[in-house]
Amino acid sequence: MPDILHKVGIKSASSSDVYEALTTIEGLSAWWTTTTQGDNNIGGVLQFRFGNGGFDMKVLELDPARRVLWQVVDGPEEWIGTKISFDLDQRDDRTIVLFKHAGWKESVEFTHHCSTKWAVFLLSLKSLLETGKGAPWPNEIKLDSWE
Amino acid sequence: MPDILHKVGIKSASSSDVYEALTTIEGLSAWWTTTTQGDNNIGGVLQFRFGNGGFDMKVLELDPARRVLWQVVDGPEEWIGTKISFDLDQRDDRTIVLFKHAGWKESVEFTHHCSTKWAVFLLSLKSLLETGKGAPWPNEIKLDSWE
Numbered sequence: 001m002p003d004i005l006h007k008v009g010i011k012s013a014s015s016s017d018v019y020e021a022l023t024t025i026e027g028l029s030a031w032w033t034t035t036t037q038g039d040n041n042i043g044g045v046l047q048f049r050f051g052n053g054g055f056d057m058k059v060l061e062l063d064p065a066r067r068v069l070w071q072v073v074d075g076p077e078e079w080i081g082t083k084i085s086f087d088l089d090q091r092d093d094r095t096i097v098l099f100k101h102a103g104w105k106e107s108v109e110f111t112h113h114c115s116t117k118w119a120v121f122l123l124s125l126k127s128l129l130e131t132g133k134g135a136p137w138p139n140e141i142k143l144d145s146w147e
Numbered sequence: 148m149p150d151i152l153h154k155v156g157i158k159s160a161s162s163s164d165v166y167e168a169l170t171t172i173e174g175l176s177a178w179w180t181t182t183t184q185g186d187n188n189i190g191g192v193l194q195f196r197f198g199n200g201g202f203d204m205k206v207l208e209l210d211p212a213r214r215v216l217w218q219v220v221d222g223p224e225e226w227i228g229t230k231i232s233f234d235l236d237q238r239d240d241r242t243i244v245l246f247k248h249a250g251w252k253e254s255v256e257f258t259h260h261c262s263t264k265w266a267v268f269l270l271s272l273k274s275l276l277e278t279g280k281g282a283p284w285p286n287e288i289k290l291d292s293w294e
Contacts, residue, residue: 003149006266007259009291094292098259112154112245119153119266123288141270144156145241 004101004115008122013129015065015090018097021125022068022086031125031134045073050137055079065090078110097122116143151248151262155269160276162212162237165244168272169215169233178272178281192220197284202226212237225257244269263290 010018021027028036028046033054038046046057054075060083061069068086072079082103089096099122104111120141128134135141157165168174175183175193180201185193193204201222207230208216215233219226229250236243246269251258267288275281282288 002152003254004262005149005151005254005259006263007256007290008263009289092292096291098256100259107150107152109154109245112152112247115151115262116153116155116266116269119263120270122263123267126288141273142156143154144243145239 002104002107002111004099004104004111004118006097006099006115006119006122008097008099008126010095010097010126010129012093013095015088015095017129018088018095018125019065019068021128023062027128029136031128031136032121033137035137046070057084061085076110078104078108079114097125113143149251149254149258151246151251151258151265153244153246153262153266153269155244155246155273157242157244157273157276159240160242162235162242164276165235165242165272166212166215168275170209176283178275178283179268180284182284193217204231208232223257225251225255226261244272260290 021031023040025036025040033048033050035049036046038044040046040059042059042062044059046059048055048057055072056074057070058073060071061067066088070084072082072084074080082101085100087098099118101114101118124134124136124140168178170187172183172187180195180197182196183193185191187193187206189206189209191206193206195202195204202219203221204217205220207218208214213235217231219229221227229248232247234245246265248261248265271281271283271287
């Protein structure tokens with residue numbers, strides 16, 4: 001089963017700062033999609049919308065300043081049941097984010113698409129924390145005509 | 148074995164335009180690293196340098212406007228023997244690039260790093276063709292302190 005892996009190092013950001021951007025509606029809205037809502041507690045479901053489509057994520061783990069784990073409970077067929085994790089490690093004044101989107105059943109063109117799209121949004125997270133300004137949907141870099 | 152997968156759609160670019168950026172020293176220097184040299188023919192070896200380190204790639208396949216395949220013959224231990232492919236598909240006025248870096252023996256932090264770094268450079272390729280200006284090394288987005 002192919003996993004999508006990424007890493008961003010975020011300068012002048014504590015792991016607590018990054019954790020907040022990954023776990024609050026305000027934070028998530030500022031780097032992933034402006035239309036984020038839902039229950040951000042363990043067992044709650046977050047709704048991320050991108051125009052007509054989107055993802056519902058159940059919050060499985062919250063380890064403050066260290067780890068966030070979600071499971072996709074609604075969205076594109078290829079995503080349902082997959083798990084998304086963010087592991088944080090503060091090194092000096094930088095926080096390293098190790099990202100994994102695990103559980104894809106097979107590699108299809110949509111896997112390629114989502115991998116690069118995750119990079120686009122993780123670079124938006126980095127920008128948000130380093131400069132105060134992210135590029136969440138609908139202002140992120142588009143990869144294809146159907147976006 | 149984990150593969151790194153990516154996709155970028157490049158607007159107002161033919162697959163021949165993209166192929167040229169992937170197969171000429173001038174093109175590669177404008178989106179990946181300014182210090183690119185070597186033999187860009189089948190069986191030749193391209194040298195990509197990023198300051199002290201870098202990669203040597205043997206050109207295995209060249210299918211004009213459709214596909215490029217390299218194999219890493221020198222560089223970081225994790226990369227040696229791995230294969231990197233670019234498959235091109237022109238759809239209307241856009242060219243879709245499906246990228247694969249295959250043959251990683253295991254997923255380590257460096258795999259995460261290289262996955263996001265490939266996205267950074269593929270977005271530079273997209274920018275080069277869409278705007279005339281890429282962001283090759285040393286001007287690309289940095290992810291960690293050791294870059």
